[in-house]
Amino acid sequence: MSDQSSNNKILEINDLTTRFYTEEGVVHAVNGISYSVKEGEILGVVGESGCGKSVHALSIMGLIPDPPGRIEKGEVWFGGRNLLDLSDQEMREIRGAEIAMVFQDPMTSLNPVFTVGFQITEALKLHLGMNDKIARNRAEELLDMVGIPEARQRLDDYPYQFSGGMRQRAMIAMALSCDPSILIADEPTTSLDVTIQAQIVDLVNRLRDKLGMTVIWITHDLGVVAGMAHRVNVMYAGSIIERGTVKEIYANPHHPYTLGLLGSLPRLDEPPATKLYSIRGEPLDLLGLPSGCPFAPRCDYSVEQCLTQMPPLEPIDEEDRETEHLAACWEKERVGNQ
Amino acid sequence: MNQHQDDVILRVENLKKYFPIHRGVFQRHVGDVKAVDGISFDVYRGETLGLVGESGCGKTTTGRTIIRLYDPTAGHVYFEGTDMATLHGSQLRQMRRRMQMVFQDPYASLSPRMKVAGIVGEPLEVHHAAQGREKRERVAELLDLVGLDPAYMSRYPHEFSGGQRQRIGLARALALNPDLIICDEPISSLDVSIQAQVVNLLEDLQQELDLTYIFIAHDLSMVRHISDRVAVMYLGKIVELTDRDTLYENPLHPYTQALLSAVPIPDPFIEEERQRVILEGDLPSPSSPPRGCNFSTRCPLAKEVCFQEEPELIPIERGHYAACHLVEPSQRPEERVDITEAFEDRT
Numbered sequence: 001m002s003d004q005s006s007n008n009k010i011l012e013i014n015d016l017t018t019r020f021y022t023e024e025g026v027v028h029a030v031n032g033i034s035y036s037v038k039e040g041e042i043l044g045v046v047g048e049s050g051c052g053k054s055v056h057a058l059s060i061m062g063l064i065p066d067p068p069g070r071i072e073k074g075e076v077w078f079g080g081r082n083l084l085d086l087s088d089q090e091m092r093e094i095r096g097a098e099i100a101m102v103f104q105d106p107m108t109s110l111n112p113v114f115t116v117g118f119q120i121t122e123a124l125k126l127h128l129g130m131n132d133k134i135a136r137n138r139a140e141e142l143l144d145m146v147g148i149p150e151a152r153q154r155l156d157d158y159p160y161q162f163s164g165g166m167r168q169r170a171m172i173a174m175a176l177s178c179d180p181s182i183l184i185a186d187e188p189t190t191s192l193d194v195t196i197q198a199q200i201v202d203l204v205n206r207l208r209d210k211l212g213m214t215v216i217w218i219t220h221d222l223g224v225v226a227g228m229a230h231r232v233n234v235m236y237a238g239s240i241i242e243r244g245t246v247k248e249i250y251a252n253p254h255h256p257y258t259l260g261l262l263g264s265l266p267r268l269d270e271p272p273a274t275k276l277y278s279i280r281g282e283p284l285d286l287l288g289l290p291s292g293c294p295f296a297p298r299c300d301y302s303v304e305q306c307l308t309q310m311p312p313l314e315p316i317d318e319e320d321r322e323t324e325h326l327a328a329c330w331e332k333e334r335v336g337n338q
Numbered sequence: 339m340n341q342h343q344d345d346v347i348l349r350v351e352n353l354k355k356y357f358p359i360h361r362g363v364f365q366r367h368v369g370d371v372k373a374v375d376g377i378s379f380d381v382y383r384g385e386t387l388g389l390v391g392e393s394g395c396g397k398t399t400t401g402r403t404i405i406r407l408y409d410p411t412a413g414h415v416y417f418e419g420t421d422m423a424t425l426h427g428s429q430l431r432q433m434r435r436r437m438q439m440v441f442q443d444p445y446a447s448l449s450p451r452m453k454v455a456g457i458v459g460e461p462l463e464v465h466h467a468a469q470g471r472e473k474r475e476r477v478a479e480l481l482d483l484v485g486l487d488p489a490y491m492s493r494y495p496h497e498f499s500g501g502q503r504q505r506i507g508l509a510r511a512l513a514l515n516p517d518l519i520i521c522d523e524p525i526s527s528l529d530v531s532i533q534a535q536v537v538n539l540l541e542d543l544q545q546e547l548d549l550t551y552i553f554i555a556h557d558l559s560m561v562r563h564i565s566d567r568v569a570v571m572y573l574g575k576i577v578e579l580t581d582r583d584t585l586y587e588n589p590l591h592p593y594t595q596a597l598l599s600a601v602p603i604p605d606p607f608i609e610e611e612r613q614r615v616i617l618e619g620d621l622p623s624p625s626s627p628p629r630g631c632n633f634s635t636r637c638p639l640a641k642e643v644c645f646q647e648e649p650e651l652i653p654i655e656r657g658h659y660a661a662c663h664l665v666e667p668s669q670r671p672e673e674r675v676d677i678t679e680a681f682e683d684r685t
Contacts, residue, residue: 048529163620164393193392193556195617198600202616220530223602227609246606262604264534266563268586269603275541276563278534282499 010214011037011060011182016074018052018059021067025287029055031238032074034313037182042208042215044229044246046222046261048283052238053218054104057184061101062091078182097127100175102168104187110159110167116143117155120174127178142173146203165196169203176207184216189224201228222261226250231324234258237284237294240313244325254316254327254336256301293329301331347518347550348381348404353413355396355403359625371625373399375574376413378651381518386544386551388565388582390558390597394621396574397554398442401520404552405437406430417518435465438511442523444503448495454481454506455491461513480509485539501532505539512543518550526555537564558601562586570594573632574624576651580658588671590660593633595677615681631663638680639664 014034020027030052037043047053058064060076062083076083078099083091095101103109111119120142121135130138136155143151146169159167168188175183185204189197205228208215219225225232225246232249234242234257242255253259263277281298290296296306313328315321316336329335356370374396381387389397402408404415406422415422417433425433438461441447448457458477462468468476478488484505495503504524511519521540525533537560543549555561561568562582569579570593578591589595599615617636622628628635634644643663651661664675 048531165620193621194558194600195392195596196620197602198614198616199618201602202614221602222530222604226604226606227602227612250604250606261530264531265604266559267603267605268559268562268598268601269605269608272563272582276534276538278538279531280535282501282532283529 008039009036010039010078012075012077013056013060014075014077016056016059016076017072018055018064018069019072020069028238028286028289029069030059031289033235033238033240035233035240035243037214037216038231039181039214040208040212041230042205042217042228044225044232045216045218045235046220046225046232047235048220050283050286051235052286053235054186055238056235057101057186057216057218061095061099061184062086062088063095063101093127096123096175096180097178098180099182099184100178100180102171102175102183102185102188104190107164107167107191109171112159115156115158116162116170117157120155120170120177123174123177138177139173142177143170145176145207146170146173147199148173164192165199168192168196168200172200172203172207176211176213179211180213182214182216184218186218187220188217190219190221197224204228222250222265234261237289238286239294239310239328241295241329242327243313244316248325252325252336254325254332255295255329256299256331256335257295258327259335259338260298301329301335303331305330345383346380347383347418348552349414349416350380350400350404351378351414351416352376353378353400353403353415354411355399355408356411369625372574372627373624374403375624375627377571377574377576378413379569379576379579381550381552382566383517383550384544384548385566386553386564388561388568389552389554389571390556390561390568391571392556392597392621394573394624395571396624397556397571398522400571401439401522401552401554405434405439405520407439431465435514436516437518437520438514438516440504440507440511440519440521440524443527444500444507445527447507448503450495453492453494457495457506458491458509458513461510465514467514476513477509480512481506483512483543484509499532500528501536504528504536508536508539508543512547515547516549518552520552520554522554523556524553525560526557533560540564558598570597573621573627575632575661576659577633577662578660579651580655584655584658588658590654590658590665590674591633591662592637592639592664592675592677595675599678613678613681615677631661633662638677639675 015032016030017032018030020029045053059071071084117139120139124130124135124138139155140151148154148166148169189200217229229246232246233240236257242258260279279298284294292307292309293311296302311328311330313326315323316325316327316332317323353374354376355374356372358367359369361368391397403410410423422433455477458480459473462473477491481488486505525536553564565582567581568585569576572593578594589598596615596617603609619636622635630645630647631649634640649661649663651659654660654665654667
């Protein structure tokens with residue numbers, strides 16, 4: 001995990017806000033998040049279900065179903081263009097070719113009635129204008145690269161003939177087919193077993209080194225992120241509540257939610273504790289947000305101010321404006337001293 | 339925890355569960371999925387036995403066969419000396435009061451058309467344990483026990499979150515005062531912050547009600563947290579069984595070693611230094627397990643004998659069982675197999 005990332009920003013997101021208008025009311029899925037991704041880095045986006053981590057990725061990709069969803073405001077800058085201003089046609093050219101996405105469930109994200117080979121070559125023919133033969137050779141190369149043995153024969157297999165791990169590899173092969181500069185992986189290992197997860201993590205790390213890709217790795221698993229990401233965004237209730245390099249976040253968390261998440265994980269490298277720390281209460285449903293900090297009802301550190309005012313995402317050390325470690329908490333100093 | 343080493347509450351002997359495969363016009367029996375293929379272990383009163391393994395290793399089938407949701411193909415399950423595998427009708431029902439199950443999916447395991455009072459009270463009704471007002475009082479008591487407001491009794495499952503539903507499932511399992519609860523992946527569908535809540539609740543209830551648990555899971559760090567002893571399964575067999583500290587400090591079977599090595603540790607400083615063993619390939623199909631040792635197809639240490647003969651689960655040290663040709667009781671610690679070294683040599 002050497003730090004090969006440069007300081008060039010490849011993707012910049014400003015004040016992205018996505019809402020869903022449902023029968024029950026307005027779901028505030030993503031609430032004004034801003035961040036940038038450096039070229040060549042692996043950025044982890046961590047949070048529990050319903051925190052907006054997947055919706056924010058779909059917003060970047062222009063895949064929010066409208067209606068009921070709508071991107072209310074914000075900008076997504078990539079290659080000098082704001083992706084949110086592009087037409088469907090222009091977006092189609094970027095999606096898959098420049099920014100590719102791997103989805104969570106390898107069982108349902110492949111089409112069961114077409115062969116794996118057909119599904120990989122489809123993108124190659126569409127985006128790169130390859131003919132059948134060249135596309136097939138390239139597809140074989142890709143399957144081979146992601147570690148599927150006897151790649152040529154496996155091209156003619158249907159998805160059901162692949163195991164879960166192999167399907168996820170095929171999905172990654174498909175995502176890499178047009179040499180994208182950014183790979184967004186949305187919970188790519190969640191439905192896989194740990195030994196297969198280790199294979200996939202290892203694969204993505206190697207591919208990043210080899211192809212110089214930028215990776216946005218979305219997950220709820222703090223363990224996986226610790227081993228591969230350079231920087232981490234922690235999300236809660238549609239907002240980024242803490243950001244920093246992976247080491248800062250894990251060694252020195254400044255938001256009570258991050259602290260609580262880390263505390264509630266039993267660790268293999270430490271003697272078992274008698275009791276796990278648990279965050280009380282339940283995650284917020286995003287119908288109508290509170291005026292204050294969304295974590296306040298579950299927080300052990302909350303003060304008066306937390307109930308009325310949403311804390312901004314600010315550097316943990318007010319003296320050090322250069323630091324990349326930010327937290328959105330009124331009591332961040334007190335939390336950090338824990 | 340309050341375990342009593344000599345007090346065996348459940349003894350599983352050579353348990354097998356095969357699911358037949360039928361093909362063709364005449365539905366001929368062409369083979370079997372050997373989901374559980376001859377496993378034996380004891381569960382002591384008051385302990386938590388962890389059953390871990392990857393998907394398809396047979397851990398859920400084991401749990402379901404013990405409680406007779408499936409009829410075993412062969413073998414015995416002795417609950418306090420009575421063989422569950424041969425019981426029928428009312429005798430079986432009587433025994434089931436003592437053994438309950440908490441299911442993995444809190445969305446599928448509660449009937450959407452029943453109110454919480456009906457769900458939690460159903461076992462009381464089926465077993466004629468309580469009726470009318472008595473039943474309502476018991477349901478209220480149970481809800482209180484699992485940390486839910488008794489007023490929730492008149493609500494439907496869809497009004498609850500995953501963690502709350504799992505609590506309802508637990509209240510239902512506790513309704514008849516069982517001795518043994520089989521928890522089948524009770525936390526794997528819950529969010530991280532809710533997992534810790536449910537695990538803490540399970541531990542509190544164990545203390546309070548003197549329960550015995552079989553805790554089935556794939557999350558090795560959570561299993562280590564909650565279990566007293568742990569059995570590791572691979573392709574329908576137990577490959578290693580010992581107390582939890584020994585298993586995590588001194589794993590003997592190469593599969594256990596690889597599995598532990600694959601678990602990410604939430605600490606970037608440790609992850610940076612860690613040498614990880616990455617197993618090749620996938621789990622073989624349980625309908626045609628490999629000849630010899632089941633793990634031989636993925637084991638970097640496999641020798642000739644591993645492809646020929648099936649290793650038996652034998653005691654290597656006191657209370658520490660392993661099924662591997664390369665692990666013998668006579669070995670000194672430095673002679674033991676180490677998959678990490680073998681892996682480093684190879685790469």
